[in-house]
Amino acid sequence: xxxxxxxxxxxPEDCARRNYIIATWREVARRYGFxxxxxxxxxxxxxxxxxxxxxxxxxxxxxxxxxxxxxxxRPEMTPTLxxxxxxxxxxxxxxxxxxxxxxxxxxxxxxxxxxxxFGQLNCDLIGESSVAAxxxxxxxxxxxxxxxxxxxxxxxxxxxxxxAWKAFLDAHGSFDETRLAEFLQIVDKIERDRPEATEAKLxxxxxxxxEVRAFxxxxxxxxxxxxxxxxxxxxxxxxxxxxxxxxxxxxxAYYTGLVFEVFDRKKTLRAVAGGGRYDxxxxxxxxxxCTLPAIGxxxxxxxxxxxxxxxxxxxxxxxxxxxxxxxxxxxxxIAAEARRADxxxxxxxxxxxxxxxxxxxxxxxxxxxxxxAEQAGARCALVIGExxxxxxxKTLATREEALVELKELPALLGPSHLxxxxxxxxxxxxxxx
Ligand code: HAM
Numbered sequence: 001x002x003x004x005x006x007x008x009x010x011x012p013e014d015c016a017r018r019n020y021i022i023a024t025w026r027e028v029a030r031r032y033g034f035x036x037x038x039x040x041x042x043x044x045x046x047x048x049x050x051x052x053x054x055x056x057x058x059x060x061x062x063x064x065x066x067x068x069x070x071x072x073x074r075p076e077m078t079p080t081l082x083x084x085x086x087x088x089x090x091x092x093x094x095x096x097x098x099x100x101x102x103x104x105x106x107x108x109x110x111x112x113x114x115x116x117x118f119g120q121l122n123c124d125l126i127g128e129s130s131v132a133a134x135x136x137x138x139x140x141x142x143x144x145x146x147x148x149x150x151x152x153x154x155x156x157x158x159x160x161x162x163x164a165w166k167a168f169l170d171a172h173g174s175f176d177e178t179r180l181a182e183f184l185q186i187v188d189k190i191e192r193d194r195p196e197a198t199e200a201k202l203x204x205x206x207x208x209x210x211e212v213r214a215f216x217x218x219x220x221x222x223x224x225x226x227x228x229x230x231x232x233x234x235x236x237x238x239x240x241x242x243x244x245x246x247x248x249x250x251x252x253a254y255y256t257g258l259v260f261e262v263f264d265r266k267k268t269l270r271a272v273a274g275g276g277r278y279d280x281x282x283x284x285x286x287x288x289x290c291t292l293p294a295i296g297x298x299x300x301x302x303x304x305x306x307x308x309x310x311x312x313x314x315x316x317x318x319x320x321x322x323x324x325x326x327x328x329x330x331x332x333x334i335a336a337e338a339r340r341a342d343x344x345x346x347x348x349x350x351x352x353x354x355x356x357x358x359x360x361x362x363x364x365x366x367x368x369x370x371x372x373a374e375q376a377g378a379r380c381a382l383v384i385g386e387x388x389x390x391x392x393x394k395t396l397a398t399r400e401e402a403l404v405e406l407k408e409l410p411a412l413l414g415p416s417h418l419x420x421x422x423x424x425x426x427x428x429x430x431x432x433x
Contacts, residue, residue, distance in 0.1 A: 006116025016322045018119065021301050022101050025121045028147045029099040032140050034123055037098045039080035045070045051079045051281065053253025059106040073105035077122040085126055086286040094127030113270040113303045124296030129279060131225060134258050135232030137295050141262055141273055142241045144299060148308055149317035158245035159229065159260045164222035165249065168215050172207050184249040191247060216246045225258055254278040264307050272307055273299035327377030329416060332359035333369045335385035343384045354416035
């Protein structure tokens with residue numbers, strides 16, 4: 001039984017890492033006032049054919065469903081988001097600030113940083129066309145990565161502007177909206193393609209590679225939007241986290257104006273995030289009924305995981321979070337089997353108060369139970385023996401021991417890991433405070 005290529009099994013340690021990433025994404029998105037939404041996993045192919053365009057159309061995980069509909073697993077969120085906003089535009093206060101962090105599917109060739117199923121954070125701000133909104137989104141992408149313990153030595157946001165390239169084509173008498181995408185594809189591959197191949201592709205535009213390179217090296221005043229954005233980012237103390245890079249043009253068809261991608265500084269990974277303005281998408285999808293401008297970005301969990309793993313400070317932060325999250329608060333050591341029923345009552349009462357509690361399911365030597373307590377990462381062990389209803393509280397890190405009364409436990413144990421949604425006041429009344 002084989003795992004399909006490009007898909008992942010999530011063993012508990014993988015799930016822990018994924019949970020960490022999603023929890024961090026959620027926390028930072030909420031700090032910026034974004035609220036979570038989601039859409040269906042399956043959509044009609046039609047939604048992506050014109051809207052997403054580019055390579056994505058060839059990567060759809062599509063099939064015919066039993067009702068004869070041509071459907072696809074979602075390859076990205078933006079068209080779904082646009083559809084949802086258009087359907088209930090009037091219900092939402094502007095600007096709309098939404099995020100989601102689900103799974104997406106693209107039939108890509110499996111390789112480093114590229115799978116067929118991946119998680120992707122999406123943050124989108126709809127209904128605001130100002131550069132202040134652009135700055136808010138770029139700052140959010142930066143803070144997303146800083147929250148993982150990554151800083152400007154580890155990553156950089158490369159910013160560009162499709163409008164600047166429009167102006168470039170215009171200046172060369174070659175601007176034609178329908179051919180803009182084709183031209184941008186050439187720019188997109190300029191660092192990877194052989195110069196002769198690029199030269200040949202540019203010929204129909206009547207533009208030489210040298211002219212394109214000269215523009216990239218010195219774009220003059222064409223990137224005014226970038227300068228305004230830079231001023232906003234600097235005011236936030238984010239100088240050093242971004243740079244102008246005219247070669248960033250983005251592969252998806254719906255982008256207009258400002259675009260950006262986030263890369264690791266060492267340039268060993270593919271983009272960890274990418275996005276930009278898509279001021280016409282809602283207009284086009286609603287046949288002119290909804291004209292809201294928009295900007296957003298997507299950040300993938302595959303590349304982010306690789307970046308975290310390659311950055312010691314970030315890897316240590318993730319490890320500490322997982323250890324904290326998974327550790328038990330208390331391990332109940334049953335030193336006298338005759339007291340098992342009392343131990344079970346205590347286990348239940350502590351769990352009801354939100355403590356993470358573990359204990360041996362069968363009669364086990366006390367030494368083995370202490371080993372299990374260490375493995376569970378428990379802060380302390382409560383030893384239930386002949387002294388009952390008193391019991392020994394052992395702090396595992398310091399090995400200190402004290403004989404305590406049951407009613408003293410809540411104060412001695414401190415706050416529980418999780419505040420229970422509603423504390424369960426189960427049987428033993430001895431923990432009532
Ligand atoms: P995208 O550039 O296609 O943009 O994807 C954003 C990020 O998702 C990429 O930088 C990469 O980290 C990750 N990603 C994409 N495809 C894969 C894959 N096959 N395997 C692993 N990771 C992948 C979008 O999807 C836009 N819809 C983002 C957006 C939101 N623009 C505006 N709002």
